[in-house]
Amino acid sequence: MSDSGKRYAMTMDPRQCVGCNACVLACKAENNLPEHGFRDWIVTETRGSFPHLSQEIRSERCNHCSTAPCVSACPTGASHVNEGGTVLVSREKCTGCKACIAACPYDARYVHPEGFVDKCTFCLHRVREGKDPACVEVCPTTALAFGDLNDPESPVSRLLRQRKHRVLKPETGLKPNLFILED
Amino acid sequence: MSQVTRREFIKIGGAGAGVLAVGSGLGTHWWGLDEGQVPDPGTDGDHVVPTFCELCFWKCGILAHVKDGKVTKITGNPDHPLSRGRLCPRGTGGVGQLYDPDRLKQPLVRVSKRGGDRFEAVSWDTALNRVAEGMLAVRKKYGPEALGLFSHGYGGSWLKHLVKAYGSNNIAAPSYAQCRGPREVGYQLTFGQGVGSPETVDIENARCITLIGSHLGENMHNTQVQDMARAIAKGAQLVVVDPRFSTAAGKARYWLPIKPGTDIALLLAWMHVIVTEKRYDSAYIEKHAKGFAELEKHVQDKTPEWAYPITGIKPELIRESARFISSFKPASLIHPGRRTTWYGDDTQRARSMAILTALLGAWGRKGGYIQPGSMSVPAFPYTQYAYKPKEPADRPKSLYPLADETLASGLCDATIPGKAPYPLHGWLVYGTNLLQSLPNPKQTIAAIQKLDLMVVIDVLPVEVAGWADVVLPESTYLERCDELWAPSYKEPFIAVRQEVVKPMYDTKPGWWIARELGLRLGLKDYFPWKDSEEYVMARVKAAGLECETLKKTGVVKGKVVPVCEEEGLQLAFDTPSKKIELYSDALKALGFHPMPEYTPVEEPPAGMFRLLFGRAPAHTFGRTTNNRFLSTVFPENEVWINTKAARALPGFENRPLKTGDRVVLVNQDGVRSRPVRVKVTERIRGDAVYLYHGFGHSAKGLKHAYGRGASDSELITRYKTDPIMGGTGMNVNFVRVEPAPATASSKQVA
Numbered sequence: 001m002s003d004s005g006k007r008y009a010m011t012m013d014p015r016q017c018v019g020c021n022a023c024v025l026a027c028k029a030e031n032n033l034p035e036h037g038f039r040d041w042i043v044t045e046t047r048g049s050f051p052h053l054s055q056e057i058r059s060e061r062c063n064h065c066s067t068a069p070c071v072s073a074c075p076t077g078a079s080h081v082n083e084g085g086t087v088l089v090s091r092e093k094c095t096g097c098k099a100c101i102a103a104c105p106y107d108a109r110y111v112h113p114e115g116f117v118d119k120c121t122f123c124l125h126r127v128r129e130g131k132d133p134a135c136v137e138v139c140p141t142t143a144l145a146f147g148d149l150n151d152p153e154s155p156v157s158r159l160l161r162q163r164k165h166r167v168l169k170p171e172t173g174l175k176p177n178l179f180i181l182e183d
Numbered sequence: 184m185s186q187v188t189r190r191e192f193i194k195i196g197g198a199g200a201g202v203l204a205v206g207s208g209l210g211t212h213w214w215g216l217d218e219g220q221v222p223d224p225g226t227d228g229d230h231v232v233p234t235f236c237e238l239c240f241w242k243c244g245i246l247a248h249v250k251d252g253k254v255t256k257i258t259g260n261p262d263h264p265l266s267r268g269r270l271c272p273r274g275t276g277g278v279g280q281l282y283d284p285d286r287l288k289q290p291l292v293r294v295s296k297r298g299g300d301r302f303e304a305v306s307w308d309t310a311l312n313r314v315a316e317g318m319l320a321v322r323k324k325y326g327p328e329a330l331g332l333f334s335h336g337y338g339g340s341w342l343k344h345l346v347k348a349y350g351s352n353n354i355a356a357p358s359y360a361q362c363r364g365p366r367e368v369g370y371q372l373t374f375g376q377g378v379g380s381p382e383t384v385d386i387e388n389a390r391c392i393t394l395i396g397s398h399l400g401e402n403m404h405n406t407q408v409q410d411m412a413r414a415i416a417k418g419a420q421l422v423v424v425d426p427r428f429s430t431a432a433g434k435a436r437y438w439l440p441i442k443p444g445t446d447i448a449l450l451l452a453w454m455h456v457i458v459t460e461k462r463y464d465s466a467y468i469e470k471h472a473k474g475f476a477e478l479e480k481h482v483q484d485k486t487p488e489w490a491y492p493i494t495g496i497k498p499e500l501i502r503e504s505a506r507f508i509s510s511f512k513p514a515s516l517i518h519p520g521r522r523t524t525w526y527g528d529d530t531q532r533a534r535s536m537a538i539l540t541a542l543l544g545a546w547g548r549k550g551g552y553i554q555p556g557s558m559s560v561p562a563f564p565y566t567q568y569a570y571k572p573k574e575p576a577d578r579p580k581s582l583y584p585l586a587d588e589t590l591a592s593g594l595c596d597a598t599i600p601g602k603a604p605y606p607l608h609g610w611l612v613y614g615t616n617l618l619q620s621l622p623n624p625k626q627t628i629a630a631i632q633k634l635d636l637m638v639v640i641d642v643l644p645v646e647v648a649g650w651a652d653v654v655l656p657e658s659t660y661l662e663r664c665d666e667l668w669a670p671s672y673k674e675p676f677i678a679v680r681q682e683v684v685k686p687m688y689d690t691k692p693g694w695w696i697a698r699e700l701g702l703r704l705g706l707k708d709y710f711p712w713k714d715s716e717e718y719v720m721a722r723v724k725a726a727g728l729e730c731e732t733l734k735k736t737g738v739v740k741g742k743v744v745p746v747c748e749e750e751g752l753q754l755a756f757d758t759p760s761k762k763i764e765l766y767s768d769a770l771k772a773l774g775f776h777p778m779p780e781y782t783p784v785e786e787p788p789a790g791m792f793r794l795l796f797g798r799a800p801a802h803t804f805g806r807t808t809n810n811r812f813l814s815t816v817f818p819e820n821e822v823w824i825n826t827k828a829a830r831a832l833p834g835f836e837n838r839p840l841k842t843g844d845r846v847v848l849v850n851q852d853g854v855r856s857r858p859v860r861v862k863v864t865e866r867i868r869g870d871a872v873y874l875y876h877g878f879g880h881s882a883k884g885l886k887h888a889y890g891r892g893a894s895d896s897e898l899i900t901r902y903k904t905d906p907i908m909g910g911t912g913m914n915v916n917f918v919r920v921e922p923a924p925a926t927a928s929s930k931q932v933a
Contacts, residue, residue, distance in 0.1 A: 013416075015415055015416075015434065016412040016415055016416060018400035018401070018403075018408060018412075018430050018431075018800065019430060019800070020271060020272050020400070020401075020403055020408070020800035020801070021272045021800060021801050021816040021817070022269075022270060022271055022272040022274075022275060022800075024272070024816050025272045025275045025276060025801075025812065025813070025815075025816060026258070026270070026275050028812070028815065029226065029255075029256040029257070029275050029278065029812075030224065030226055030256060031224045031226070032224045032225070032226050032255075035811070035815060036815070038815075042816075046428070046433075046864075046865065046866060048865065049826070049865050050428075050440070050825060050826070050827075050865040050866070050867075050868070050869075051428075051438070051440045053428050053432075053433070053438070053865055053866065054433070055428070055430075055432075055433030055434075056433075057430065057433065082220075082221065083221070088221070090220065091222070121221070121222075124221040125221050125222065125223040125224070128221065134258075137258070137259075137268065137269070138258065138259065138269055138270050138275065139269060140269045140270065140271055140403070140405050140408050140409050140412070141408060141409065141411075141412030142269075142409070142412055142413070142416070143412065
């Protein structure tokens, strides 16, 4: 196994994100996604009423949960855990039954027009070549970082040491690996 | 089965070395883990061509991946100072322009009456002969200056050269009088130079960034947004003055939801606080500025209490924000903005921002405005141009005395007889959809109807192309080599635009079109090169650089020079007094206020809203709204309307307006928009509505963009001209909101 104890994770800094969608489009181009297929997306949350407002903008994607419900929901073994804890779908094993879509609390998956379920791969094909995922590489605001949590010198390990952070939907207890940085 | 597997999985995942356990052979067998199988989407190119982007005019360095002759993706060039390997959403979307099925594919000649939008496909030879004959006829009948060129985009350099050689200097881009012109003049008057593009701002090192209506973050000028994010990461604070809670406002320490059109009053009150409380940089002002005593007197009565009823911003908030901004001086950047053509007093607003900048000691200082250098590339040794200086057609007599570029709106006006010393009779329109970029499209059409010759050179069948006699289909930026680019920037560089793939269809690059026309017009001596690459490489050689290196890397960087006082730069000001002019004798002599005055703007009539507009991150005006790739994230615009204001709207009593409903906007002159979806939001004042610009296309050839959203341009039937430089203030239109007719349908957007 090429896996040598890596645990991949991503951090997302809403302070820096402007919600421009560069991450979404770079992902679409890198992974040659179909027109209506998205592996990442922008969430804008505005609170308060005029003129007392606050806002958080996030770039979201599959959380690559350490206890991934999509994997256990998959009847064919198509959804699986791969290198560094990355949750992937094997296209040839996927029947498009959507059990994983129902199981995912983050709504991270969609059905590809060719019949299989598709989702974020952390761009493992790039990561294996030592590159960042396409969304991280393109981000003009440096709001995204990627790396190995088991490597204390990785960008994500550093950021998680330096900054307060949270995860999305912690109540599900799924140990997600997308961390939202806070002030 | 599923229950068991889930429990088992949690057990394994919950263990300390869970990931390793899952990665074992056992895991592979149980969980269908395909060891080592990571599908590669295969979008890396078999070769990669460095060039620079043209999705907007920032011109970031990109790497175009080409596989089997097709561009698969575009990424940022890590070596290019403007992209640093990162791109805005549009930058990744060049593929959507290149492979847009609606592109102009062959030369077209009009066969109906002008504007009838019926064309016949012809050969390039036929089309070019027709254009050359038309240009020769205009020159013979009226003189060469009766031909005007409207040009926006980097490929336009070749046509500018052609038109100058032909004998006219009536060359304009809407990016001046419809966009950044007032700003350039305001800073020029104060500091002796404008801020240019890329703007000479040191956002990255600013400790406080103040945006006056500028929506950086939605306006995605890549490097500026990168720098803003870097500054925020280092702890910089934002102060945002905007009637709308912009993306930047969402990150700001202070958001001042100002009443539209009253920014000068706020700026004067800020100066009042900073001057009376002695929070300005007194040593800097003493050393570099002229007119402080006059300024002190001028702002004496411009108290926050005076500004409150004008701006709607409470006095204590004005005081607090002024103190906050000045506490970071000199690294306190009052950002100059970009489209500054708002209310017709825009040069004076820019002056206010410039004077405030001077009080903060931020011009020529780290974290403020810097003085970057550029790499020197000798001009191509052309034969001297034929045109003789003649009174410009765009601003006759003493009109707009301080305009320092040609006014696109002025050339349009000059086409209607009686408005100028001599009318224009021919237009070449390169890369700018004048029916969306100039205000009052009906007036533009009236001017077009007076022309003897109307030629459009573009990539897409935009609205203005429908009014042409001849339409010349240009190749996209990925299919052509253009002029070199060596701007002033803190990291000076020279970048090259290269042909990534061969031109598709029967399209031709701008240089080829210009050259072929030049040969037909008897201007052979002005085109002593066989193609643009030969021209560009001659310049590269003259600059003492290696052609092969530049082709390989796309960019060569030059020597970094001191850009601010902190780095040893000696400040100098190219004003008449050689000082920063807080008080402008030049303005005084021309009969304008020597220091900015607030002049009230017209209020929206009862039941109407002021129409404001701006940019969406994924689009550059109407140039990209037909781009199917970019459209996947931003397919159409919405009209933003305040929640309370929406509830109070007449005509909607029985069905309160909610986000997603379709409405029609009707302006003060009765012009109706296409149906547009509503965004009911807390993020805007109740007296204004907001549209992202560039939507609502009426050109049927734009099959994707046609009918999506509403066009702000159609609703801008009025504008207020800046008497100082001729900018067209366009935030002076009012609309009411009506339910969309029940029959109104538009494309369903998934």
